[in-house]
Every structure is written in structure tokens, then in C-alpha cells.
Amino acid sequence: MRTEVWHNIAFTCIPSIGPITRKALIDEFKTASNIFSAPIKALMNVKGVGEKVAHEIVQWNNQDKVDAEFAFIQKHQIKPLFITDKDYPQKLLECPDAPTLLYYKGTAQLNCAKILSIVGTRMPTPYGLYIIEECIKALPKDVLIVSGLALGIDTIAHQTALQYGLSTVGVLAHGLDEIYPPPNKNLAKKMLQQGGLLTEFNCKTIPEKYNFPKRNRVVAGMADATLVVETALKGGSMISADFASQYHREVIAVPGKITDQRSRGCLKLIQENKASIFTSPNELMKQLNWINTMPALSSAQKAMIRLMQQQEIFSIDELLSISGLSIGSLYTLILELSTQQVIQELPGEKFTLMPAYYSI
Structure with a gap:
């Protein structure tokens, strides 16, 4: 049956x-x-x-084609998400051309409250890489980062999300029986443990040129906003931005030098009022209403926040010195604030406030 x-x-x-x-x-x-x-x-x-x-x-x-696909998803523990399923990305239901069926493998919740798509050129500048890192490391840990697993900005967005403990989902333009481009195979494996891979295409579907715009509409449609980091006047990133605009999503573009071809697309989006301008991670979060709720803080936690507002990064020794706390009390306080996503631990046992807490 x-x-x-x-x-x-x-x-x-x-x-x-x-x-x-x-x-x-x-x-x-x-x-x-x-x-x-x-x-x-x-x-x-x-x-x-x-x-x-x-x-x-x-x-x-x-029937043979369906039998083969059914056997493939069972063998590889791939979850089919029909458009009427509760786990189907609900934001996509707002899009008139939403895929009827998606294939998903991973651990991330596709219906989390905060989803940001990041798109851009396959040949980013150091400036573009810097913007991605500064943005992602400032985001709350419950933000899901979505991109297309392409080389360049997509890859950096996925890698940086993994580095800073955010889940990240790659939307593919082909079936889940392969990974394209091949250099991202190891990255894709890591994403399965801290995010996932998503596609509307059956196995044996190769990454044909006409599949990529379909992929881009999913990248744009399943997110609250699309951040365009660097892009020329034409290309997949501009297509994603156009889809996001059609779907009434926020489009946010990173400004760049007017002489740089890789910033021309972003500048055009800003000039034509198709995108707001990215100025800082904190402003992005304000625009998306992602920092309007804060945890209840004890008097000791508030005192530590005020101390940490004095500079950007503190070592554990500096915090011991300025707080006057015992090492045990300090570590307890740091653990509490880290769990509440008020502070972030950096390499070398250093700590920084999350951007939202510099102004309280």
C-alpha cells in the first residue's frame, strides 16, 4: 500500500x-x-x-522514480516536508510559489523565531568577510543563518555561524545525493550537526543553471530578512534580494566603495530604496525587533554589565581586578551571563558584552 x-x-x-x-x-x-x-x-x-x-x-x-526517491530518503534518514506538514518552514507559506515538498536533513529548527539569510558574491573582499564575522558574532545564539552553500559569501556565512555557535542551513540547487560545489563537502557534513541541508529537488537532480533562482527564492522566503553583503549589479544575490522584496521581507544591504564592482549591487539596492543600509549588527537587530526583550537581571549581573561597558574586551584577570569578586563568584556570574546571552566568551578566556547591552 x-x-x-x-x-x-x-x-x-x-x-x-x-x-x-x-x-x-x-x-x-x-x-x-x-x-x-x-x-x-x-x-x-x-x-x-x-x-x-x-x-x-x-x-x-x-512509479519507479518515486520508489527510488522514497528508498533514498529512508536510507539516508532524510525528512520530507510537505507543504501541509507542521515542520514545513511556515514563512514559506506566505510565498505564492512556495515549494510543495522539501527534503531536509539536519538538526536545526526550521521554524525558529529568528532567521537571517546572508547572500553575496563568490569573490568577497576582506571587507565583506569582516562584515559577516562582526554581524554573526553579535547575533543571539537562537538566530538561524540561511544561505546557499555557494563559494564566497555563502561559505563564509555558514562557517562563521558554526564558529560562533549559531545553527546554519544550506539551501541546495540539486538533490541531497551530492554536494555542490565539491570543496564544501566537509562544511556540509559539519552543518548537518549544527544546522542542516534543505532542497526541493529529488536525488539525481544535478545543479543546472535554472535551478539556482529556485534555490534563491527559498533562501529569501524562509527568512525574516536577507542581508546582502557584496554583489555586482547582476547575479544570484540580486535575484535573492528581489525575491525577498517580492515576499515583503526585509532586505538589508552593506554599503561599499563606489569604485568596487562587488559593491555596485548593494549600492543600487540602497539607492532605489529596495534595501535599508547596514550600519551595525545592533541596528540590524533593532530593525528586526530582535533585541526588544531582555532577561531579568540581578543587581550583581547589572553591576558586571556596567563594568564591561567601559571597554570592548576583558580578560578574566581584568574582570577579577575591576569587580573585586572572588574567582569562584566571578566564574558563576560569567556562566550566568553567558547562558543568558548577555556576554560572549572569546578565545583566550576573554569576554565581551553582546551589542544590545552597551546602552542599558
Whole structure:
């Protein structure tokens, strides 16, 4: 007996039906199995479904392809997310062309409250790399970083998220049976443990050129905002920004030198009021309302915050000296503030305040 998951896969394998028509069919018949068992006349009553498409649905019989995909996802513990499933990225439901079915492998929660997409050129400058690090290290640990696993800005965004303890999801333009580009295979493995990989494409789907804009719409659609770090006037990053704008998401662009081709796209987005200007991680978080709630703080915690507002980074010895606390009391306080994401530990047992706490 065919399961509903099998029918979900089969439904997306009918080549003549796009995501908008699929959604109309699901709205009418509720499940993929109901769609396959519906009479032709009932199918034809759905907007976008003519006689030809209705016959294709009723006569569809490419069972071998579906059996192969079903076996593949079971073998590799890949989770299929149908558009009606509760674990499907709910922000994508706001997009008219949302994928009907996604394949996901990973540990990250795709419906977390704070999701930021980061996109940009495949040939970033040191300035672009600096912006990504400064931004990600300042973000709360519950922010999910999404990008496209491409070389350049995408790769740096994923790597930096892993480095600073944030989950990160790569959206692919091909099936989960391979990783493209090949140099990112090791990165992808790490992301499975602290994030995940997501695609709408079946296994054996290769990274064809026309798949990348489809990938970009998912990158933009599943996030609260898209941060464009460096990009030329044309390319995938501008496509992602355009999708984000169409989906009424925040688009934030990093300004750069007017003489740098890799900043021309960002400057154009800002000039045409298609993106707000990135000035600091703190301003980005204010814009997205990500710092309007703070944990309840004890008097000792507030005193430590005031001390740490005096400079950017403190060693443990400096904190001992200015606080007057015992080593045990200081470590307890540091643990509390780290757990509440008020301070961040840096290499070499050094500590810094999160940006939101410099002004309280």
C-alpha cells in the first residue's frame, strides 16, 4: 500500500504542474492521494488545471522514480516536508510559489523565531568577510543563518555561524545525493550537526543553471530578512534580494566603495530604496525587533554589565581586578551571563558584552 509520503513525492514528479497550481490542488483536495484519486472533471474545476493536466494526473504512472526517491530518503534518514506538514518552514507559506515538498536533513529548527539569510558574491573582499564575522558574532545564539552553500559569501556565512555557535542551513540547487560545489563537502557534513541541508529537488537532480533562482527564492522566503553583503549589479544575490522584496521581507544591504564592482549591487539596492543600509549588527537587530526583550537581571549581573561597558574586551584577570569578586563568584556570574546571552566568551578566556547591552 502506498503511503501519503509516497503520494507527496509522486505529486511533485508531474512535470507540467508548477507550485502555484499544486497549491491550488492541495487547497481543494487536501492531500496528494486525494488528488490522484479525484475524477477528471473535479480536477478541471481547479484554477490552472485544464483537461490536459487533469489527464496527466489521472494517467501518471512513473512509479519507479518515486520508489527510488522514497528508498533514498529512508536510507539516508532524510525528512520530507510537505507543504501541509507542521515542520514545513511556515514563512514559506506566505510565498505564492512556495515549494510543495522539501527534503531536509539536519538538526536545526526550521521554524525558529529568528532567521537571517546572508547572500553575496563568490569573490568577497576582506571587507565583506569582516562584515559577516562582526554581524554573526553579535547575533543571539537562537538566530538561524540561511544561505546557499555557494563559494564566497555563502561559505563564509555558514562557517562563521558554526564558529560562533549559531545553527546554519544550506539551501541546495540539486538533490541531497551530492554536494555542490565539491570543496564544501566537509562544511556540509559539519552543518548537518549544527544546522542542516534543505532542497526541493529529488536525488539525481544535478545543479543546472535554472535551478539556482529556485534555490534563491527559498533562501529569501524562509527568512525574516536577507542581508546582502557584496554583489555586482547582476547575479544570484540580486535575484535573492528581489525575491525577498517580492515576499515583503526585509532586505538589508552593506554599503561599499563606489569604485568596487562587488559593491555596485548593494549600492543600487540602497539607492532605489529596495534595501535599508547596514550600519551595525545592533541596528540590524533593532530593525528586526530582535533585541526588544531582555532577561531579568540581578543587581550583581547589572553591576558586571556596567563594568564591561567601559571597554570592548576583558580578560578574566581584568574582570577579577575591576569587580573585586572572588574567582569562584566571578566564574558563576560569567556562566550566568553567558547562558543568558548577555556576554560572549572569546578565545583566550576573554569576554565581551553582546551589542544590545552597551546602552542599558
